[in-house]
Structures are given as C-alpha cells and as structure tokens.
Amino acid sequence: MKTNDNYRPNRLPEKYKVPPNKKLDDLKWNRNAAFSTLFIVFLLFELLIMVEEDAGRVEEGAFVGITLFCFGPVFGIFMALVWFGISAEEIKALEGQQRRKEEDMARRIQDNKRTARNCEDGGRYDKAIEIWDDLGEHSEVARVKKKQKEWEEAKLRKERKEKVGKAQNLEERFQKERKNEDVEPDKYLDLALEIWKELGEGSEIERINELKMKYLYEKLKKKIEELKNKGIDCTQLEEELAMLEKSLDKTPE
Structure with missing residues (x-):
C-alpha cells in the first residue's frame, strides 16, 4: 500500500x-x-x-x-x-x-x-x-460544489423546458377543442396560465389572458345571438359583452 x-x-x-x-x-x-x-x-x-x-x-x-x-x-x-x-x-x-x-x-x-x-x-x-x-480536502469540496451547482442549473433548465412544453401542449389542446361546445377548453388555458406564472413569464401570462378573454368574448357573443333568436332578453349579457369588448379594445362587428 x-x-x-x-x-x-x-x-x-x-x-x-x-x-x-x-x-x-x-x-x-x-x-x-x-x-x-x-x-x-x-x-x-x-x-x-x-x-x-x-x-x-x-x-x-x-x-x-x-x-x-x-x-x-x-x-x-x-x-x-x-x-x-x-x-x-x-x-x-x-x-x-x-x-x-x-x-x-x-x-x-x-x-x-x-x-x-x-x-x-x-x-x-x-x-x-x-x-x-x-x-x-478543501479543493475537492470546492470542485464538488461547482459540479453540484452546474448539475442544479442543468436540472432547472430541463424542468423549465418540460414546463414550457407542457404549457404549449395545453394551448394546442385549447385550440383544437375551442369550437367544441361539449367541453370547456378554457380550462387548458387556466392550466397553462398557472405554469407561465410559476415560470415568471409576464409576456406569456398577458398573452394567455388575452387569448382567454377573446375566447370568452366569442363564446358570450354566440350565446347572446342564440338567446335573442329565442326571444329572450339579453340586456345584462350584452352589458357584459360590452365590458369584454372594452377590455379587449375591440369594436363589435
């Protein structure tokens, strides 16, 4: 030895x-x-x-x-x-x-x-x-700490990439099912929104919120038209629609 x-x-x-x-x-x-x-x-x-x-x-x-x-x-x-x-x-x-x-x-x-x-x-x-x-062995301590830091950073990058992919997949599911009246596709936007909030992506949070509001606007507008065709008073719903239009800075057609 x-x-x-x-x-x-x-x-x-x-x-x-x-x-x-x-x-x-x-x-x-x-x-x-x-x-x-x-x-x-x-x-x-x-x-x-x-x-x-x-x-x-x-x-x-x-x-x-x-x-x-x-x-x-x-x-x-x-x-x-x-x-x-x-x-x-x-x-x-x-x-x-x-x-x-x-x-x-x-x-x-x-x-x-x-x-x-x-x-x-x-x-x-x-x-x-x-x-x-x-x-x-102080040199070994410093070396392992550096390696640990690099590993943790790589892990965070990987987790972030996975979460971004998951949020994008949720948005794609929303786009596929947004015209399906039997489901509530905006729930996918809610889940995607939680992920973007966790990641601290302000621009994505704003974009998803805007996308959801547009969807709700279209859904409410369609609902009002259906109710009007049935002779139902939709004054309150029309007021809500006007508020959505204002928040979206959108002129009603």
Whole structure:
C-alpha cells in the first residue's frame, strides 16, 4: 500500500492522524542514547591513549594494540549487549503495531474517498461534500460544489423546458377543442396560465389572458345571438359583452 498517497498526517484533520507511540519513541531514544554514549566513551578512551603516548607514559605502538586487542572487543560486546538488551524485540513489535495503525487509517481514508466519489456519481452531492470536508480536502469540496451547482442549473433548465412544453401542449389542446361546445377548453388555458406564472413569464401570462378573454368574448357573443333568436332578453349579457369588448379594445362587428 502506498501510504504516501492516502495518508498524509500533515494535511489531515486531527481525527485522522495516528498519534505517535510514546513507548516506542522512548525505547528508540534510549537505544540511540546508549549508542551515542558508548561511542563517545570509545573516542575519549582513544584520546586518552594518544595523550598518554605523546607524554611518553605509554610505549610507542601500544595505542594500536590496546585499541584492537583490548577495548575493541569490549566495545563490540557492549554494543551487542546494548542492542539486544534494550528490548529490540519490543521495539520491532511496537514498530509493526504502529505501521498497522497507519495502514488501517490509510485504508479508512481511502474508503471514505471512495464513498465520496460514489455519492458524487449518484448525485448525492451534499453527502460527498460532507465527506470531503471531513477529510480536510478543501479543493475537492470546492470542485464538488461547482459540479453540484452546474448539475442544479442543468436540472432547472430541463424542468423549465418540460414546463414550457407542457404549457404549449395545453394551448394546442385549447385550440383544437375551442369550437367544441361539449367541453370547456378554457380550462387548458387556466392550466397553462398557472405554469407561465410559476415560470415568471409576464409576456406569456398577458398573452394567455388575452387569448382567454377573446375566447370568452366569442363564446358570450354566440350565446347572446342564440338567446335573442329565442326571444329572450339579453340586456345584462350584452352589458357584459360590452365590458369584454372594452377590455379587449375591440369594436363589435
């Protein structure tokens, strides 16, 4: 597993950072301190021999002999004792434990990223944004928000197009049935009018209202003629017709 791709402690929120193992750090520090101390002692011992040799208190050539045949093996033994004495196996076990924790966290992060991408593919942008934000991936949050905005705008355009088509179909049905006396085709205009109001199309609202008034004018005019032919007084209806004519700015034929 490439933990560098999935687990970047410096970039992650605190909840996704694996805390260091204090016991492991202490053991490593003690081991390194022991090595450093022994090495310094070795250097001091060598320096002491050199000083003694220069002062004539040590025979010439004793420096090499003492170092190789005396202190050298002793130093090697001490190094081995230190290495195996400071819980080498425990350090190894703790390192493995820490590595497994980091790998588990890396898998968890990768799973969350996969879930975020699946949510995005499924159109659940809010959930994807929530996951990316939780992971501290601010660039991904910005990208998904932009994609969500584009998707919502496309959805609104599609819905608007569908509503416009529905309103136009209703108007076509009105035109087909306006001469049918057995139905009330103006109901289609009412439905179309509601759609245009929802879309905020002022010009279409005005046009549909005018179309409906013309239809009602023609219908009322025809009704008056039929009643007059039957000898019925239509004074009140004629007044209503005159009001419609005025609103339509239409001169009666």
